[in-house]
Amino acid sequence: MSLVHSLHALDETDHSPPSRSVDWTLTTLRDRALDDQISSIVREGEKVLDLGCGRGDLLVLLKKTHRIRESGVEIEGEAVSEAIARGLSVTHGDLEDSLASMGDRAWDLVILNQVITVIRDPVAILSESLRVGRRVAVTFPNFAGWRTRFQLALRGRLPVTPSLPYQWYDTPNIRLVTVKDFRNLCGQMELKILKEAFVGRARGGGFRPVSAWPNLKASSALFVISK
Amino acid sequence: MAHRQVSSTARPDSASVTDPIPAGSTGGSVGQVELQLVTFDGPDHILNLDGGGSLSPVTVAYETYGELSGSRDNAILVCHALSGDAHAAGFYGSGPDEKPGWWDILIGPGKPLDTDRYFVICPNFLGSCYGTTGPTSIDPGTGQPYGLSFPFFTIRDMVEVQRWLLDHLGIETLYAVIGGSMGGMQALQWGISYPERVKGVIPVATTSRMSAQGIALNEVGRQAILSDPKWLEGLYPKGDPPARGLAIARMIGHITYLSEESMHQKFARRFVNGNGRSFNFSKDFQVESYLHHQGDKFVQRFDANTYLYISRAMDYFDLETDHDSLEEAFSQCLSSFLVLSFTSDWLFPAQHSAEIVQVLRKLGKEVSYCNIESDQGHDAFLLPGHRMGDLVSGFLERLSEGGTP
Numbered sequence: 110m111s112l113v114h115s116l117h118a119l120d121e122t123d124h125s126p127p128s129r130s131v132d133w134t135l136t137t138l139r140d141r142a143l144d145d146q147i148s149s150i151v152r153e154g155e156k157v158l159d160l161g162c163g164r165g166d167l168l169v170l171l172k173k174t175h176r177i178r179e180s181g182v183e184i185e186g187e188a189v190s191e192a193i194a195r196g197l198s199v200t201h202g203d204l205e206d207s208l209a210s211m212g213d214r215a216w217d218l219v220i221l222n223q224v225i226t227v228i229r230d231p232v233a234i235l236s237e238s239l240r241v242g243r244r245v246a247v248t249f250p251n252f253a254g255w256r257t258r259f260q261l262a263l264r265g266r267l268p269v270t271p272s273l274p275y276q277w278y279d280t281p282n283i284r285l286v287t288v289k290d291f292r293n294l295c296g297q298m299e300l301k302i303l304k305e306a307f308v309g310r311a312r313g314g315g316f317r318p319v320s321a322w323p324n325l326k327a328s329s330a331l332f333v334i335s336k
Numbered sequence: 337m338a339h340r341q342v343s344s345t346a347r348p349d350s351a352s353v354t355d356p357i358p359a360g361s362t363g364g365s366v367g368q369v370e371l372q373l374v375t376f377d378g379p380d381h382i383l384n385l386d387g388g389g390s391l392s393p394v395t396v397a398y399e400t401y402g403e404l405s406g407s408r409d410n411a412i413l414v415c416h417a418l419s420g421d422a423h424a425a426g427f428y429g430s431g432p433d434e435k436p437g438w439w440d441i442l443i444g445p446g447k448p449l450d451t452d453r454y455f456v457i458c459p460n461f462l463g464s465c466y467g468t469t470g471p472t473s474i475d476p477g478t479g480q481p482y483g484l485s486f487p488f489f490t491i492r493d494m495v496e497v498q499r500w501l502l503d504h505l506g507i508e509t510l511y512a513v514i515g516g517s518m519g520g521m522q523a524l525q526w527g528i529s530y531p532e533r534v535k536g537v538i539p540v541a542t543t544s545r546m547s548a549q550g551i552a553l554n555e556v557g558r559q560a561i562l563s564d565p566k567w568l569e570g571l572y573p574k575g576d577p578p579a580r581g582l583a584i585a586r587m588i589g590h591i592t593y594l595s596e597e598s599m600h601q602k603f604a605r606r607f608v609n610g611n612g613r614s615f616n617f618s619k620d621f622q623v624e625s626y627l628h629h630q631g632d633k634f635v636q637r638f639d640a641n642t643y644l645y646i647s648r649a650m651d652y653f654d655l656e657t658d659h660d661s662l663e664e665a666f667s668q669c670l671s672s673f674l675v676l677s678f679t680s681d682w683l684f685p686a687q688h689s690a691e692i693v694q695v696l697r698k699l700g701k702e703v704s705y706c707n708i709e710s711d712q713g714h715d716a717f718l719l720p721g722h723r724m725g726d727l728v729s730g731f732l733e734r735l736s737e738g739g740t741p
Contacts, residue, residue, distance in 0.1 A: 180702075186679075189706045193674070194726035196734040200693055200705040210694040 131281045133163065133185075135274040140223050142316035143248050143331045144170060146306040147220060150246065150333055151175045155217035158182070158242060160204050160234070161224035165192035172197075180216075182207045204228060208237040216242040223248055223329075226282040235298070235334075244303060244335040253287035254309070254328045271310055272328040288324040295334055304333040363446030365436065366401040369426035373397050373467060376500050383462075383497065386652075389487025393476070396501050397422050397467025398459035401443055402451030404507070411507045412449055412732075413498065414439065414458040415515030415522035418589070418646055419638055421466035424458035425451075441720050448728040454511060459501050461494040461522065463645050468497070471641040483641055484570035491518075491653045495525045502533075512536035512732060516717035517684065518646075521653045524692070528655065531670040536735045538728060540676045541717045543688035544662055545654035550683060553592055554647040557585030561640045570641050582640045583631030590630045595680035595713030599623060662695045672702040674731040676724060678716040679709050704731060 133140075144167055151157065155177050159168050162181030165188075171177045181199035183189045192199040200207060204224075219242030225231040226249055238245045250272035251257075257268035267277045275282065288307070295302055307327035311317040319326045376383075377393035384390045399422045404411060414424050416438070425443035427434050439458075443449040449456050460468040463486070471486040478485075502510070513534050515523040520542025527537035543550075564581030566572055603623040607613075611620075619625045659665035673696055677689035686707040696703040706727055710716040717724065 186707060186709050190708065190723040190727060193704050193706055194723065194730040196730045196737070198672070198702055198704050198734065200697065200703060201707050202690065202693075202705070206694075207697070210698045212698060212700055215700055 131275075131279070133188075136223065136272075138315060139250065139272045139274075139329055141166065142308045142329055143222070143306060146304075146331050147171075147222070147246050147248075148174055150244075150304055151177060151218060154178065156180075156215070157218045157220065158211075158216040159220040159222065160208070160238065161222065161227075162192060162197075162199060162220075163188045165195055165197040165199060167220065167222060168192070168197050168199075169195060204234055205230075205237070208234070208241060211241040213240055214243060217244070218242060219245045221245065221247045223250070225249055226284045226286060229283070231284055231286075232294070232298070235294075239300070239334070239336050244333055246331060246333050247291075248329060248331045249286050249291065250282070251288050251307075251324065251327045251330050252285040253289065253324045255325050256310070256328065258325075270328065271314075288327060288330050291330065291332060295332070300334045300336060302332055302334055304331070306331040363444050363450070365440065366426035366444050366451050368429045369399050369401065369423070369437070370428075371397055371399055371422055371467060374501065374504055376497075376504070381500065383493065385487050385493045386490040387488030387493075391469060391487060394462070394469045394497055394500070395467070395473070396459050396469075396497060398457060398501060399423060399425075399437075400458075400505075401425050401456040402454055404455040404505070408507055409509060409511060410453060411455045411457060411502070411505075411510050413502070413510050413513040413526070414443070414449070414456060415498075415513065415519035415526075416458065416461065417515070417517040417519045418650065419586075419634070420519070421464065422458050422460040422468075423466075425456070438718060441718075442725055442728065448725040448732070449514070450729075454732075457501070457505070457507075459498055462497045463489050463494070463642065463649065465639040465642040470639075471645055472639050481574075486641070486645060488645065488648065490649050491521045491525050492529065492658075494522055494649070495529050498522070498526075499530065499533075508533065510534045512538060512735065514538035514540065514728065515542075516540040517542055517714065518650050518653075520684075521650070524655065527669050527671045527673070528659075528665055531668050534671045536674065536731065537669075537671045538674045538676070538731065539689075539692070540724070541678055541681050541684050541689075541714055543653075543684045544665070544692050545656050546651050547684075547688070551651045553588060553683075554651055557588050558644050558647060560584035560588070561644060564640075567640065572640070577635065578640045579632075579635045582638065582643060583628070583635050585640075585643055586634035586638075587627045587631045590627060592683045593713055593715040595682065595711055597680060597711040598713050598715075601711070602626075662691070663699060666692075666695055666699055666701065669696075669699075669701055672731075672735060673704070674727065675703060675705040676717075676727060677705075677707045678712065678714070678722070679707055680711045681714040681716065683714040 153175050157177040157179055159181045162183050165181055168179040168181055189199055189201040219238040256270045260268040307319040307323040307330050308316040309319040309326050309328050375393050375395040382390055382392045383394050423437040424439045425437040443456055445452045460466045463470045465472045471482045475482045513523045513526045520539035523537050523539045526534050561578055561581035564578035567578040606622045608625050614620050655665040656662050675689045675693050677686040693703055693705040708722050710722045712719050
């Protein structure tokens with residue numbers, strides 16, 4: 110696809126009426142895009158906490174592949190029900206309160222999969238996650254991906270992409286971050302970056318790994334960090 | 337120990353304001369069941385109670401569903417609530433209009449407490465009036481019903497008697513213990529009193545300590561009984577009980593089991609028989625008529641002194657004070673927990689469950705929790721129409737992975 114064609118594709122106006130509740134199914138593909146990368150850093154039998162685990166798809170996968178001792182926290186009741194019904198250990202509640210009641214280093218790995226952009230205080234959640242976990246896997250949509258850059262720069266509209274599939278008025282993403290910004294934050298917080306992985310949109314509609322120029326090419330990023 | 341099998345006569349209906357939705361439960365019925373009795377007597381079975389008194393002999397009424405496995409590791413203990421009994425599932429075969437046991441939505445082949453897999457035991461708790469020794473039982477010392485000479489008992493005492501029953505049945509370890517409301521208090525107490533004997537604990541719509549609001553409501557119920565002239569300091573004859581007082585206690589109780597939303601859905605402001613205001617104090621509104629009906633029905637099946645004692649046992653439940661702190665209370669627990677609350681329950685609000693979960697997590701215990709969406713109020717745990725069953729299934733399945741900490 111040429112650049113002109115791509116831009117043209119981006120310029121379709123959506124005439125559907127504004128929706129008010131967050132439709133998480135819009136991001137199912139994005140939310141699962143880095144599962145293999147996360148899985149690759151998990152060791153057999155580890156204690157893994159997934160914050161904002163939804164229905165628990167990732168925990169089910171990790172239980173199968175690495176026999177982890179899993180736990181999840183989720184705020185949406187229907188997702189919690191689904192996760193517990195699937196045989197997962199999950200508690201219903203707010204991330205900040207839940208983290209506050211956990212002991213230091215209680216987990217080998219804490220996962221924040223596509224979560225830090227939807228919470229009020231990402232730095233506090235990161236700090237708390239690093240307190241309760243030996244290492245933390247963070248994924249987020251990269252706001253500096255070329256699709257978002259072009260939409261804002263050339264169309265003058267807020268980006269709507271497969272990784273950020275919402276209008277400005279219904280987006281759950283109240284924080285926006287780029288690969289560079291996140292690296293910068295890790296530096297400020299004096300964190301070790303143990304691993305980075307990136308994916309971009311694939312032609313078929315899914316996601317594919319990205320290695321070079323991640324801040325321009327990645328639509329989602331994974332950072333594994335520790336203190 | 338003496339055994340006998342009896343068929344029960346009086347038994348509670350499940351307190352429900354919503355008509356059961358058959359689609360809400362799948363799976364079959366356990367079919368015809370029998371109430372069983374076992375009496376614990378002799379020097380090994382003197383029950384020394386938290387309140388200082390003691391009891392002997394002690395009879396326990398219970399029902400079982402399903403088969404105990406060869407390795408005796410598939411038993412699930414079901415604990416009933418304030419006015420419940422041992423008849424949790426199936427039928428006695430008394431007639432075509434007979435209602436099934438009070439947790440039939442949960443217990444049966446293919447149901448969450450799957451009787452094809454688990455051996456389910458439901459005992460009537462200590463101090464009740466459905467077969468287990470309580471204030472209506474005959475005091476062997478006098479040949480008369482205990483009445484107010486019955487010693488005060490606590491949730492912990494109830495659990496002790498349940499432990500005797502398990503020993504009698506040859507069950508060392510419970511696969512799980514589950515109960516709602518006051519039954520949930522017993523479930524929590526099990527996890528604390530016998531950590532090594534319970535794999536999974538499922539407290540539903542309950543609390544770790546009775547709230548001031550709960551005690552207050554119980555007290556109004558008790559005062560209704562105590563101020564009924566027919567109460568006679570507890571010495572009322574069986575045929576002429578303090579019916580008004582007990583009915584009012586039940587009416588108050590019943591309000592606490594519902595929610596504003598469920599009452600609105602069921603009654604709104606509808607008048608009896610569609611009539612308008614009568615400008616007198618007869619039962620104008622359907623909700624009044626319903627409460628009176630519930631109160632009158634309750635009098636037919638429950639004993640006033642028993643109500644006093646049981647509500648007191650509930651008031652006295654306070655794990656925090658028993659153990660200095662909630663952390664201390666749960667610190668020795670080895671079980672996995674599934675804590676469940678309902679969004680519209682104002683008698684045992686979700687916050688009470690969330691607090692238990694917080695403490696368990698702090699202690700590093702394995703815990704799952706869901707505040708289940710329901711507009712049915714406290715009674716939701718007895719009713720279909722929400723996801724409680726699926727969650728219980730998932731949790732029990734998980735226990736079979738042996739994934740306890």
